[in-house]
Amino acid sequence: MADRGLPVAVPSTALFTDQYELTMLQAALRGGTAERQCVFEVFARRLPEGRRYGVVAGTGRVLDAVENFSFDEKVLDFLRQRGIVDGPTLHWLSSYRFRGDIHGYPEGEVYFPGSPVMRVQGTFAECVLLETVILSILNHDSAVAAAASRMAVAAGGRPLVEMGARRTHELAAVAASRAAYVGGFTSTSDLAAGFRYDIPTVGTSAHSFTLLHDSERGAFTAQVDSLGSDTTLLVDTYDVTEAVRAAVDVAGPGLGAVRIDSGDLLLLAHRVRHQLDELGATQTKIVVTSDLDEYAIASLAAAPVDAYGVGTQLVTGSGHPTASMVYKLVARADSDAPGAPLRPVAKKSMGGKTSPGGAKWAARQLDEDGVAMAEVVGTGEVPEELADRLLQVELVRGGKVVAREGLDAVRGRHKEALAGLPMSAMQLSRGEPVLPTEYV
Amino acid sequence: MADRGLPVAVPSTALFTDQYELTMLQAALRGGTAERQCVFEVFARRLPEGRRYGVVAGTGRVLDAVENFSFDEKVLDFLRQRGIVDGPTLHWLSSYRFRGDIHGYPEGEVYFPGSPVMRVQGTFAECVLLETVILSILNHDSAVAAAASRMAVAAGGRPLVEMGARRTHELAAVAASRAAYVGGFTSTSDLAAGFRYDIPTVGTSAHSFTLLHDSERGAFTAQVDSLGSDTTLLVDTYDVTEAVRAAVDVAGPGLGAVRIDSGDLLLLAHRVRHQLDELGATQTKIVVTSDLDEYAIASLAAAPVDAYGVGTQLVTGSGHPTASMVYKLVARADSDAPGAPLRPVAKKSMGGKTSPGGAKWAARQLDEDGVAMAEVVGTGEVPEELADRLLQVELVRGGKVVAREGLDAVRGRHKEALAGLPMSAMQLSRGEPVLPTEYV
Numbered sequence: 001m002a003d004r005g006l007p008v009a010v011p012s013t014a015l016f017t018d019q020y021e022l023t024m025l026q027a028a029l030r031g032g033t034a035e036r037q038c039v040f041e042v043f044a045r046r047l048p049e050g051r052r053y054g055v056v057a058g059t060g061r062v063l064d065a066v067e068n069f070s071f072d073e074k075v076l077d078f079l080r081q082r083g084i085v086d087g088p089t090l091h092w093l094s095s096y097r098f099r100g101d102i103h104g105y106p107e108g109e110v111y112f113p114g115s116p117v118m119r120v121q122g123t124f125a126e127c128v129l130l131e132t133v134i135l136s137i138l139n140h141d142s143a144v145a146a147a148a149s150r151m152a153v154a155a156g157g158r159p160l161v162e163m164g165a166r167r168t169h170e171l172a173a174v175a176a177s178r179a180a181y182v183g184g185f186t187s188t189s190d191l192a193a194g195f196r197y198d199i200p201t202v203g204t205s206a207h208s209f210t211l212l213h214d215s216e217r218g219a220f221t222a223q224v225d226s227l228g229s230d231t232t233l234l235v236d237t238y239d240v241t242e243a244v245r246a247a248v249d250v251a252g253p254g255l256g257a258v259r260i261d262s263g264d265l266l267l268l269a270h271r272v273r274h275q276l277d278e279l280g281a282t283q284t285k286i287v288v289t290s291d292l293d294e295y296a297i298a299s300l301a302a303a304p305v306d307a308y309g310v311g312t313q314l315v316t317g318s319g320h321p322t323a324s325m326v327y328k329l330v331a332r333a334d335s336d337a338p339g340a341p342l343r344p345v346a347k348k349s350m351g352g353k354t355s356p357g358g359a360k361w362a363a364r365q366l367d368e369d370g371v372a373m374a375e376v377v378g379t380g381e382v383p384e385e386l387a388d389r390l391l392q393v394e395l396v397r398g399g400k401v402v403a404r405e406g407l408d409a410v411r412g413r414h415k416e417a418l419a420g421l422p423m424s425a426m427q428l429s430r431g432e433p434v435l436p437t438e439y440v
Numbered sequence: 441m442a443d444r445g446l447p448v449a450v451p452s453t454a455l456f457t458d459q460y461e462l463t464m465l466q467a468a469l470r471g472g473t474a475e476r477q478c479v480f481e482v483f484a485r486r487l488p489e490g491r492r493y494g495v496v497a498g499t500g501r502v503l504d505a506v507e508n509f510s511f512d513e514k515v516l517d518f519l520r521q522r523g524i525v526d527g528p529t530l531h532w533l534s535s536y537r538f539r540g541d542i543h544g545y546p547e548g549e550v551y552f553p554g555s556p557v558m559r560v561q562g563t564f565a566e567c568v569l570l571e572t573v574i575l576s577i578l579n580h581d582s583a584v585a586a587a588a589s590r591m592a593v594a595a596g597g598r599p600l601v602e603m604g605a606r607r608t609h610e611l612a613a614v615a616a617s618r619a620a621y622v623g624g625f626t627s628t629s630d631l632a633a634g635f636r637y638d639i640p641t642v643g644t645s646a647h648s649f650t651l652l653h654d655s656e657r658g659a660f661t662a663q664v665d666s667l668g669s670d671t672t673l674l675v676d677t678y679d680v681t682e683a684v685r686a687a688v689d690v691a692g693p694g695l696g697a698v699r700i701d702s703g704d705l706l707l708l709a710h711r712v713r714h715q716l717d718e719l720g721a722t723q724t725k726i727v728v729t730s731d732l733d734e735y736a737i738a739s740l741a742a743a744p745v746d747a748y749g750v751g752t753q754l755v756t757g758s759g760h761p762t763a764s765m766v767y768k769l770v771a772r773a774d775s776d777a778p779g780a781p782l783r784p785v786a787k788k789s790m791g792g793k794t795s796p797g798g799a800k801w802a803a804r805q806l807d808e809d810g811v812a813m814a815e816v817v818g819t820g821e822v823p824e825e826l827a828d829r830l831l832q833v834e835l836v837r838g839g840k841v842v843a844r845e846g847l848d849a850v851r852g853r854h855k856e857a858l859a860g861l862p863m864s865a866m867q868l869s870r871g872e873p874v875l876p877t878e879y880v
Contacts, residue, residue, distance in 0.1 A: 015632035016610040018603065019643030022631070023667055027645070031662030033652050040648070065610070078635050086666075124652050131646075132630075135606035136613055163458065166575035167762040169616075170456040170505075172609035173576055190572075191462070192455035195518050203459030205467070206571075208480070208769035211785040212473050212564050222471030226526075227463055238788045312762055321756045322607040329648035345651040348678045 013065040014075055014096075016133040019084060025125050026089040034125040035336035039359040042104070042118035042138060042327050044111070048146070048320035050430025053421060055149050055414060056117050057179040058141030059107035063401045065133045066098050098126050102396035105362075106403070108182055108414035109391060110421065112375040114437040116360040117325065119392065124332065131327040139325050140172060141179040143317035147294070148183025149414065150318065151310060153426050154298040159186040159307040161202055162193075163289065164315030176315040182410050189309070197407060207261075210237040220250040230256035232287055235272070236263060244272055248279040257285035257306065265290060266303050273304035293318050294428055331359050344379065356439065363389040364420070364435070372420050378440040453505040454515055454536075456573040459524060465565050466529040474565040475776035479799040482544070482558035482578060482767050484551070488586070488760035490870025493861060495589050495854060496557050497619040498581030499547035503841045505573045506538050538566050542836035545802075546843070548622055548854035549831065550861065552815040554877040556800040557765065559832065564772065571767040579765050580612060581619040583757035587734070588623025589854065590758065591750060593866050594738040599626040599747040601642055602633075603729065604755030616755040622850050629749070637847060647701075650677040660690040670696035672727055675712070676703060684712055688719040697725035697746065705730060706743050713744035733758050734868055771799050784819065796879060803829040804860070804875070812860050818880040 028034035047054050071093040079085055079093070100122020111117050118134065120127050151160060162180040165173035177193030187200040194201035205223055213219035220233055229251040235243035235258045248255055258276070260268050265288045276284050288300065289309030297308055333340035344357030358379035363386035365374040376386060395403045418425065425434040468474035487494050511533040519525055519533070540562020551557050558574065560567050591600060602620040605613035617633030627640040634641035645663055653659035660673050669691040675683035675698045688695055698716070700708050705728045716724045728740065729749035737748055773780035784797030798819035803826035805814040816826060835843045858865065865874040
């Protein structure tokens with residue numbers, strides 16, 4: 001790994017951290033409060049305006065990040081040279097591993113305002129350090145997954161290809177592909193996402209390939225010669241009608257698909273379908289890919305479109321690029337004596353920043369038909385009737401990850417979670433969260 | 441480097457690539473067009489709505505990415521196992537290095553619709569592969585730098601701290617810190633950005649530190665004991681007035697700063713300044729950090745605020761998280777014969793996607809007072825009067841990076857570029873690009 005060139009040369013996840021976490025650690029170590037047992041919770045005070053539900057995504061990446069959160073010599077040298085923390089703190093950091101417990105909503109689950117999507121428990125010292133990296137991952141990935149989920153609802157079962165790598169940071173793109181897959185996308189154009197997460201990858205050609213050739217027909221011939229007639233030919237470089245004719249002429253009626261990347265997609269899809277059918281290419285599919293979002297996808301529901309490629313609006317969360325989750329201390333012990341009881345703490349409300357104290361459980365209450373009707377969040381005892389509807393699962397026990405899972409399981413969970421919500425969750429229009437959050 | 445846990449395990453930048461670049465390569469290799477000389481250009485068709493100028497950022501990261509764009513065995517195995525490209529293409533990729541030329545606007549420079557911010561020249565094969573990674577970097581970094589620049593204008597010389605790591609992907613955050621610094625920010629809370637790019641880092645404490653203690657005064661005492669009286673105390677956990685009194689009481693009138701993170705900042709800043717002065721803490725600074733954007737910063741211009749911390753709105757480009765630059769083939773040779781002349785090519789306009797063909801130069805035309813009046817973009821000969829106002833510089837020659845530079849130089853260039861624009865560039869209100877783009 002070259003020092004230069006890779007987008008980052010951070011040897012662990014420990015530096016994905018705001019400086020104040022380390023200075024708080026130093027002050028707490030010196031003040032004798034660092035070893036107090038604490039509970040931190042991750043939650044969003046609200047959903048992005050008009051959204052009906054949120055999607056928990058990134059949990060698997062958080063588990064990886066926690067496992068790799070350690071301070072090697074290079075990192076410690078940096079902290080020492082910059083004078084960021086003192087000698088005793090550096091010494092403490094040198095053997096740091098998170099040894100506490102993490103519970104949370106399993107990845108792919110939906111969430112609502114106030115849902116305690118993750119709960120981190122341990123000493124103040126070990127928990128406070130994880131704030132930034134946990135939030136970075138959950139805020140980014142959940143924002144993308146929420147957009148993906150709405151797009152998948154709008155697509156109504158038609159395949160969705162993630163194509164946004166060029167519209168976001170090169171590594172955010174990899175996480176975005178992953179989150180999109182969780183949210184219901186089918187594949188990605190991003191090879192790094194295929195490599196890293198084993199997501200199916202797709203892609204055939206761009207306008208530059210057509211322009212490279214002396215004629216469009218020449219480009220199609222070259223592509224079919226190399227990739228076979230089952231390939232997808234891009235037909236909007238010059239004139240769509242001529243291109244479709246040339247495409248079927250070159251590839252035969254067994255042509256895999258044509259792609260339309262500009263123009264009035266609704267009109268073009270109908271026209272191209274008609275033309276393809278007339279040319280006998282009745283099995284040839286139509287893929288559209290021009291600045292789509294969930295609304296544009298929905299508007300094509302009645303059009304003869306077989307797959308959608310989505311870029312910008314997916315990787316930027318369709319108007320909401322971050323999920324605005326926070327990581328708050330909600331309970332702590334009064335001393336570092338073993339077994340000292342935890343008591344709820346909270347910042348005083350000012351300007352809307354409320355956060356109820358105490359470690360919380362959450363359960364999804366169902367109506368008589370088994371449809372979710374409320375997100376119940378509470379402290380203390382869980383009411384008996386909710387005991388089998390609890391949402392949080394154990395993710396890390398004593399510093400060991402205990403809930404690693406594959407992306408297909410996560411993807412399946414999201415589908416199920418969505419199916420359990422009231423039908424109004426599927427409306428794209430702006431509205432209130434589809435479940436009220438009830439505190440007990 | 442563990443296989444798991446790090447946010448990515450991609451051994452080079454070569455996989456930050458959309459699959460179609462490799463399939464186009466395969467088809468072009470087989471069709472005999474891969475070695476045609478080509479010119480690709482990066483430009484934005486428009487600025488985000490209402491913005492007066494764009495900021496080129498990420499160039500340095502692009503140069504690093506191009507240098508590290510190579511296919512090792514692990515990557516080739518992946519491509520082979522997935523059947524993404526054929527044997528001859530894998531063989532070609534195994535020795536791939538970019539050996540062409542890159543020119544572009546130097547980093548920190550401003551740009552306008554159609555400005556050819558980067559020009560990549562070489563064979564089709566070597567240039568087409570770089571599309572995604574170049575766009576990812578420039579689109580992300582330029583979006584953040586543009587927001588940062590507006591915020592710096594609004595702050596009018598007061599320091600700006602980048603605090604957005606928790607609101608974006610953990611590695612996008614590092615690039616965002618870098619872009620913010622280019623755009624005029626002073627420091628960052630993100631330790632990885634300090635480590636990777638040597639940006640000054642800051643940070644002292646969060647609400648959780650206050651809540652950890654049995655009293656606010658106890659928390660302040662612990663912080664001052666450990667970090668010195670020059671530290672920044674967070675005063676909005678409970679009651680601001682009481683907190684300020686306790687803060688000065690504990691730290692003395694030499695207290696470095698107080699931070700306000702919620703509430704009516706304008707009102708609170710005045711009230712806290714008054715209180716600090718009354719307590720004799722006339723040198724104690726006031727830092728504000730609550731969901732700021734360029735408009736909120738501007739609204740505090742007359743308030744006694746000494747520094748701003750900005751998170752969400754910075755890293756998400758203040759409403760425009762991507763710069764929507766594209767990478768287009770604009771000229772190519774008709775054959776791969778050495779010296780074959782390049783001819784302009786362009787996709788036919790449909791639905792507004794125009795892109796004038798031909799390799800372009802760009803110059804910034806000045807009025808008699810030396811103020812910029814137009815962005816002149818042309819093909820062919822450069823008019824004599826513009827010869828010393830050309831914007832593009834040589835970045836890569838024959839595959840070698842020739843224009844590596846430090847961030848402070850880039851930051852300085854941005855300041856200068858901004859100073860050369862008409863005054864209306866500094867207006868935060870929505871408007872047209874401050875320079876018209878003229879094609880000659």
